[in-house]
Amino acid sequence: MTQAESRTYVNTTTHPWAVAFLNDAATVGYDAKIECLKLLLEQNPPNKSKLNTQLQQNHNINKRQANSIIAYVEGAVKSASECRSNHLELLQGKLKHTTEVITNLEKKIKAHRKYLQAVEQVNRGKKKKVPKSLKPKYPDACSMRCAHHLTLYKQAQVKLHQKKRYAHKLRQKISHIKTSPLHVNLGNKYTVEMIGSKDESYGNQICQLDLIGKELHIRVPYALLNRYGKYIQFPIRLPKHGTDLLATAWYNRQALTYRFIQKSLTEWEIHITFDVEPAPRITAPVSWGAIGVDLNPSCIGWAIADKDGNLDGFGQIKVNIQSQPKGRTEAILVDVVTQLTNLALEYKRPIVVEKLDFSDKKKRLRELSVRHNRMLSNFAYSKFVQLLKARCFKLGIQVIEVNPAYSSWIGLIKFMSMYGMNSATAAAFVLARRGMFLSERLPARTAYQETESRKHVWSHWRLVAKLLKGSSRHSFCQPRLTVYSRLRTARSDSSPSTADNPIQGVWRGR
Incomplete structure (x- = not known):
């Protein structure tokens, strides 16, 4: 069952009274955030009750406002801690792969050095011939791309030196991050947060929305009572999209969180965040069929499986996100997501996508080719899945993520020549069947004698994929x-x- 998700709707205000109040409130709140951050980093674990009292006394604010500041700073600390751990994991992964490259280069250079020494001894007459165990690892030639006309052996030595320098740099970075204190960025100074709760009236005690009168009523901090009074209210324009969802949350008295961010001296943004329930499910259960989607850098293949697991239709959508701007890439993916969701609405079937993780590959970007790095950097898989899930959440379409192990090889061997599909659509058909919990056995023509029959079927596909590695995909299209x-x-x-x-x-x- 899909759970409720948080949604944020943005609007702006240029009301002069509201702009003046938010400027003063941001100044008071920023000083309180700095003090709260220092106390949170010093105390482990922090005493929130004592911290709240201290903020009220030092900055002349009420309890609800202090709670909002503490919640915001706690989120910033947690985010900084997670980013730090992710950064360390990335650097350690890069160091691990660089160390492996250094070890392999050292072994290869050492073996070639022994061969050169043996050749030199033969030339001097100390040995009659080079031992059979010694073989050259590098040909005695220069690369055409080398501007200094170095031999391949000399280039390997230079590469080893550069890799060692890079590994030393990574070790210094890791050591510096581990020993340095946690750096927390509190964001824009002119920001005011008012975090709500479902236990409070209309979802927020210090900032309440009058949906009928289209006004915001804000509780003024004690430090600004002489200037603005106890409450301040100003008109607000409701967002163009999501007004019905906002009205539902307001009527049900859900938690409403408001965040005000300064855009210019005369304009502030208003961010309203609340939980939204998913749309009612309109797709049939996955046992009645599914739509598989296979994402590739140049095209997106889709295939439909019926309730028996047979092919019910397939196709592909050409995309070109290579070296495109961020906005253009997002626009292309939005068009693709719209076509896929329209297909799901037409057939009333859930969408099955592959669950990919490129974190390990991105740690080895320096060891991969330039073409592979460019393809991997421009591969907007996470953005595609994010847009697909967001639209399916609104339309009531079920999205299923499955393990893509050996889906391309299974599609090539079993379904591509059977149905006249290409590799992308064949892999999408495998994903659709996998989402329906259907297993893919090896065809009889590829059967072999096996002693351990209780192994998982993927172990058999692993052996077949290992044997077929390097084969042309066109060879699988023959009748x-x-x-x-x-x-x-x-x-x-x-x-x-x-x-x-x-x-x-x-x-x-x-």
Whole structure:
């Protein structure tokens, strides 16, 4: 069951009375945030009750306002701690892969050095011949791209030196991050947070929305009572999108959190955050069929499986997000998501996508080719899934994430030549069947004797994928030998076409 998700709707205000009040409230709140941050970092664990009392006394604010400041600063500290741990994990992963490259280079250079020493001894007459155990690891030639005309052996030595320098730099960074104190960024100075709760009236005690009168009523801090009075109210324009959801949350007295951010000297943004319930599910259960989606850098393949797991339709959507601006990439993905959700609404079936994680690959970007790095950097998988889930959340479409292990190989071997599909749509069909909890056994033509029959079927596909690694994908598109083709071949009197092409009607995939 899909849970409620947080949604934020943004609007602006240029009311002069509101702008003046928010400027003063941001100044008071920022000083309280700095003191709260110092106390939170010093106390472990912090005493929130004592901290709240101290903030009220030192900055002349009420209890609810102090609670909002503490909640905001706690979130900033938690975010900084998570970012720090993620950064350390990334650097440690890069160091690990760099160390592996250094070890392999050292072994290769050492073996080649022994070979060169043996050749030198043969040239001097100390040995009759080079031992068979010693073989050259680098050809005695220069790379065409080397501007200094160094041999491949010299280039390997230079590469080893640069890798060692890079590893030393990574170790220094890791050591510095571990020993340095936590750095927390509190964001824009001119920001006012008013965090709500479902236990408070109309979702927030210090900032309340009058939906009928289209006004905001804000409780003024004690430090500003002489200037603005106990309450301040100003008109607000409701957001163009999501007004009905905001009205539902306001009527049900859900927690409403307000955040005011200064855009210019005369304009402030108003962010209203609340929980939104998902739309009623309109898609059928996954056992009645699914739509599989396979995301690739150049195209997005989709395939529909019926309730029996058979193919019910397929296609692909061409995309070009290579070196595109951020806004253009998002616009392209929005169009793709719209087409896929329209397809799901037409067939009333859930969407199955692959659950990918590129964190390990991004740690090895320096060891990969330039073309592979560019493709991986421009591959906006997380953005695509985020947009797809957001639209399916509004429309009531179920989204299922599955493990994509060996989906491409299964599609190539089992379904591509059977249905006349390409590799993307065949992989999408495998994902759709996997989302329906259907297993993919090896075809009989690829069967082999196996002693441990209780292994998972993916272990068999792993062996097949290892054997077929490096094969051309076009070889899997050849037609297979069926009963009909055998009978037709047997009845034919050695026609010229069959004699010219004796492999006609035989599946050529290895």
